[in-house]
Amino acid sequence: MDWKTITQIDRRYLYIILFIFVSIPLLSPLNLPILVGEHAQAMYDTTETLSAGDIVVCSFDFGPATIPENRPQAKGFLFQARELGLRVVATAFWASGGPLGEDILRDVYGSDFPAIPEYGTDVVYLGYIPGNEVGMQTFGDDTWTAKGTDHYGTPMADIPLMQDTRAAEDLSLWCEITSGTPGEQQVIQFVQGRHGGPAALPLVVGSTAVSVPGMMPFYAAGQIVGILNGLSGAGEYESLLAGAYGYPTELLAPLDAQSVAHVIVILFIIAGNISYVLTRSSGGKEK
Amino acid sequence: MINEGLVASFVMLIIVVAEGLIALFLTRAGKASPKIRNIPGLEAIEEAVGRATEMGRPIAFTTGLGGIRDQYYYQTIAGLNILGYTSELAAKYGAKLIYYPYDPTIMPMAVDVMEQSYIRAGKSDEFNPENIEYLGGDQFPWAFGVLGRTYREKIAASIHMGPFWAESLILAESGFYSGAIQIAGTANYHQIHFFVVAADYALIGEELMAAGAYLSKDPTQIGSLWGADFSKITTVALILIGVILTAAGVTALNDFFAL
Amino acid sequence: MIPPELDLFAAIFGVFATIFIYSFLWKENPLSRAVEHLFIGLAAVFTLAFMYDAALTQGVWGTARLYEGNLIWAIPILISLMYFFFFSKKYFYLYRYPVSIVAGIMAGMMITGMIQSNFLVQIQSTAQLPLVGAGVWEGWPPPGLDSIIIIIGIITALSFFFFTWEHTGILGVSTKIGRYFLMATFGAAYGGTVMARMSLFIGRLRFLYETSYSDWFWAWYLVPIAVLCVVGVALWQRSKPQAED
Structure with a gap:
C-alpha cells in the first residue's frame, strides 16, 4: 500500500467500508460491556434524590433529525420519573418537538395517552410553546401565560397538576432534551438564572453529542447537574435504569455499532495523518 | 429594588456597559484611535469574489440558521454586514452572488442590504432580488438545499457567516468537494471546528462580530469593539483576583458574587 | 415494528427517501434532487403552518388573548403586520420598525x-x-493541576479575542497558547460530532433493518428496489446527450 496516496482515495470507498462495518454489529450484536460515565450517573442520581409528588419539566426540544439520540434519552427520563412517582409537566419549545414528544409519552405512559387515569394529576402535556427564548422565559415566570391550554385544548385552570405549577419556583427539576437552540443554555439564562439559580432549579440535559463539549463549563459550574451525551449517554442511562427498575434495554446493538464506527474513524484519521506527514516530509504538496 | 441574587449581575452590567460607552465616545470624539488587528478571513473575501468573477461562476452566501427572533441575532446581523460588503464587491466586479436565507424574517433585511450595496457600487439596475433564494425554515432541508445548489450552480466561492449548528459540516463539505474557495465564520464554538478544518479561511468566535468594524472602519463600531476588549480585561482581572483571594482563604469576592 | 411516529405508508416512503438522499454521496442525481426539493417544500409548509397556528393561538384565539378582550395583544399584532410593508415600494422602510423592536427585545433579554x-x-x-x-495536590492527575490548566486556558483563550491590541510581546505569547487551547476544544467538539453523526447514521440503518409491519412487510425488502431505481436513473442519465455547460 502506498501511504502517500491514501488521502487521495475516493471517499465513496470509505462510505462503503463504514456502511458494512456499522451494519455487522446491528445485525449480530457484539455485546460489548457498557461503562457508565460520570455524567449519566449524575443525571440518574439527581433524579433519584427527588421525592414522589415533586414536579419536573421534561422539554422535547429537538427535531426528527436527532430522534436516534434524543428519543431514548427522553424515554429513559420519563420512565424513571414515572417509577419514582414524580409529576411530569411535558412540553416543547421546538415546533417539531411537539408531535415527537407526544409519541414518546405514548411509549412510556401507554398508547392511550392522554386518555389515561393519571393524566392531569401525574402527567400533563402542554405541547409546543412558541416564542423560543421568550416562550421559555415566560414559562418560567408564569406558566399559564406561556400557554393557556394543554396540548389537547384543556384550559390550565381545569388541570390539577397545572394548579400546582404556576412558575419555575414550583419545579424541582428541569430535564432538557435538546439538539440545539432553544436548549440548555436558554434554560440556564432565562429560567434557572432568573429563579434562584441551580440550587433552586437543578437542570439535567439529554443532548446530541455535538453540543456536549460546550456544556462542560456549565457542568463544572453546577448550572447543569447531569448530562446524557448522545446515544452513548442514553445507553449508559438505560443500563442504570435496567439495573434498578428492569427497564427494557434497546441500545446494546447500536452502541456496539457506534464503538465499531469510532474505531474505523480513528483508523481513517491515523492513516490520513501518516499519509500527510509522509507527503510533507518528501517535499510533496497536498492537493 | 433589585432581585435578590442578581445585585452582582446588575453591578457587572453597569461596569461592562460603562466601559463600552466610554470607549465608544472616546473613539467617536477622536480622542483615541484604536487599531484592529488583522483578520485574514475578511481580507480573503475580495480574493474570493475576484476568483469567482474570473471563473464566471457564482458566489454563495449564507448567514446560517440565524434570524432576528432568537438570541443569536447578533451573529446574523454581523453576517448581513459582511453580506453587504461582499455583495458590493460582487456588484463592482460583475459577479453573481446568491444568498440563501434560512429565516423568513431576514428576507426583507437581506433584500435591503443587497440593494443598498448595489446602489453604493453604482449598479442599482443590476440588482436582482431573485438572487435571494429562500429554502424553507427547517435546518436540514435548508442545508440540503444549499448543498444541492452548491454542486449544480458550480459555486466558485462559498461564504458562510452567522450562527451555525449541525448543518455547518454539510455546507463546508459541499464547498470543499465542489472546489469552491471557502470563508466561514461563526461564534457557535461547538461548530467552528468544522470551518477551521474544511474552509480556507475561518473567522473564530468574536472575529465575526469584529467584521463590521474591520470592514467599515466606522469609529462607532471600532469604539464598541475597543470597549469589549476592556470588558475582557475586567474578566481576566476578576478571575485572577478571585483565584488569589480564594487561595488565601478570603471570601469577599465570592460573597459579592452571591449578592 | 413501525416506529411510533410513522405509519406503513410513511415507512415505505421513508425507505425510498433515505436511499435517494444517500445516493447523493455517490453522485448528485435526479432522485436525490427530487427528494431535496420535496424536503424543502415540506419544511416551508411545516414552518408556515406552525407559525400561523402559533401566532393566531398566542395572539388572537388563546386564553386571555385578543379574542377574549385583552386589547394589549393588539399592539404586537399591529407591529408584526408592519412586516408586510416590505411588499410596498413606497412604504417598504416601515418593515424596519418590527425588525428593530424584535432585535432590541432580544438584545435586552440576552x-x-x-x-x-x-x-x-x-x-x-x-x-x-x-x-x-x-488533597488538591495528591493523586495523579492532581485536582490542582486541572485547576491551573483551566485558569491558563480561560485567560489565554480570552486574550486571543483582544482585537484592538497588537498580538506582540506577552500578549503574543498568551494568544499563541490560547490558540492551542482553542484547537484542543475544537478537537473535542469534533470527536463529539463524529459520535453524533454516527448515531444518526446508526438510527437510519436501524430504521431500514428493524422496521416491519404485521409480519409481511420489512423495510429492507424495499432497499434493493430503491437502489435499482437509483441505478436505473443513473444509466438513463448517462445515455442522455450531455448539455453544454
Whole structure:
C-alpha cells in the first residue's frame, strides 16, 4: 500500500467500508460491556434524590433529525420519573418537538395517552410553546401565560397538576432534551438564572453529542447537574435504569455499532495523518 | 429594588456597559484611535469574489440558521454586514452572488442590504432580488438545499457567516468537494471546528462580530469593539483576583458574587 | 415494528427517501434532487403552518388573548403586520420598525440572561477552583493541576479575542497558547460530532433493518428496489446527450 496516496482515495470507498462495518454489529450484536460515565450517573442520581409528588419539566426540544439520540434519552427520563412517582409537566419549545414528544409519552405512559387515569394529576402535556427564548422565559415566570391550554385544548385552570405549577419556583427539576437552540443554555439564562439559580432549579440535559463539549463549563459550574451525551449517554442511562427498575434495554446493538464506527474513524484519521506527514516530509504538496 | 441574587449581575452590567460607552465616545470624539488587528478571513473575501468573477461562476452566501427572533441575532446581523460588503464587491466586479436565507424574517433585511450595496457600487439596475433564494425554515432541508445548489450552480466561492449548528459540516463539505474557495465564520464554538478544518479561511468566535468594524472602519463600531476588549480585561482581572483571594482563604469576592 | 411516529405508508416512503438522499454521496442525481426539493417544500409548509397556528393561538384565539378582550395583544399584532410593508415600494422602510423592536427585545433579554449565567457564574466558578488545601495536590492527575490548566486556558483563550491590541510581546505569547487551547476544544467538539453523526447514521440503518409491519412487510425488502431505481436513473442519465455547460 502506498501511504502517500491514501488521502487521495475516493471517499465513496470509505462510505462503503463504514456502511458494512456499522451494519455487522446491528445485525449480530457484539455485546460489548457498557461503562457508565460520570455524567449519566449524575443525571440518574439527581433524579433519584427527588421525592414522589415533586414536579419536573421534561422539554422535547429537538427535531426528527436527532430522534436516534434524543428519543431514548427522553424515554429513559420519563420512565424513571414515572417509577419514582414524580409529576411530569411535558412540553416543547421546538415546533417539531411537539408531535415527537407526544409519541414518546405514548411509549412510556401507554398508547392511550392522554386518555389515561393519571393524566392531569401525574402527567400533563402542554405541547409546543412558541416564542423560543421568550416562550421559555415566560414559562418560567408564569406558566399559564406561556400557554393557556394543554396540548389537547384543556384550559390550565381545569388541570390539577397545572394548579400546582404556576412558575419555575414550583419545579424541582428541569430535564432538557435538546439538539440545539432553544436548549440548555436558554434554560440556564432565562429560567434557572432568573429563579434562584441551580440550587433552586437543578437542570439535567439529554443532548446530541455535538453540543456536549460546550456544556462542560456549565457542568463544572453546577448550572447543569447531569448530562446524557448522545446515544452513548442514553445507553449508559438505560443500563442504570435496567439495573434498578428492569427497564427494557434497546441500545446494546447500536452502541456496539457506534464503538465499531469510532474505531474505523480513528483508523481513517491515523492513516490520513501518516499519509500527510509522509507527503510533507518528501517535499510533496497536498492537493 | 433589585432581585435578590442578581445585585452582582446588575453591578457587572453597569461596569461592562460603562466601559463600552466610554470607549465608544472616546473613539467617536477622536480622542483615541484604536487599531484592529488583522483578520485574514475578511481580507480573503475580495480574493474570493475576484476568483469567482474570473471563473464566471457564482458566489454563495449564507448567514446560517440565524434570524432576528432568537438570541443569536447578533451573529446574523454581523453576517448581513459582511453580506453587504461582499455583495458590493460582487456588484463592482460583475459577479453573481446568491444568498440563501434560512429565516423568513431576514428576507426583507437581506433584500435591503443587497440593494443598498448595489446602489453604493453604482449598479442599482443590476440588482436582482431573485438572487435571494429562500429554502424553507427547517435546518436540514435548508442545508440540503444549499448543498444541492452548491454542486449544480458550480459555486466558485462559498461564504458562510452567522450562527451555525449541525448543518455547518454539510455546507463546508459541499464547498470543499465542489472546489469552491471557502470563508466561514461563526461564534457557535461547538461548530467552528468544522470551518477551521474544511474552509480556507475561518473567522473564530468574536472575529465575526469584529467584521463590521474591520470592514467599515466606522469609529462607532471600532469604539464598541475597543470597549469589549476592556470588558475582557475586567474578566481576566476578576478571575485572577478571585483565584488569589480564594487561595488565601478570603471570601469577599465570592460573597459579592452571591449578592 | 413501525416506529411510533410513522405509519406503513410513511415507512415505505421513508425507505425510498433515505436511499435517494444517500445516493447523493455517490453522485448528485435526479432522485436525490427530487427528494431535496420535496424536503424543502415540506419544511416551508411545516414552518408556515406552525407559525400561523402559533401566532393566531398566542395572539388572537388563546386564553386571555385578543379574542377574549385583552386589547394589549393588539399592539404586537399591529407591529408584526408592519412586516408586510416590505411588499410596498413606497412604504417598504416601515418593515424596519418590527425588525428593530424584535432585535432590541432580544438584545435586552440576552444581555440580562448572559451577564448572570455565562459571565458572572463562570467567573465565580473559575475563581473557586481549588489550588491549595488538603488533597488538591495528591493523586495523579492532581485536582490542582486541572485547576491551573483551566485558569491558563480561560485567560489565554480570552486574550486571543483582544482585537484592538497588537498580538506582540506577552500578549503574543498568551494568544499563541490560547490558540492551542482553542484547537484542543475544537478537537473535542469534533470527536463529539463524529459520535453524533454516527448515531444518526446508526438510527437510519436501524430504521431500514428493524422496521416491519404485521409480519409481511420489512423495510429492507424495499432497499434493493430503491437502489435499482437509483441505478436505473443513473444509466438513463448517462445515455442522455450531455448539455453544454
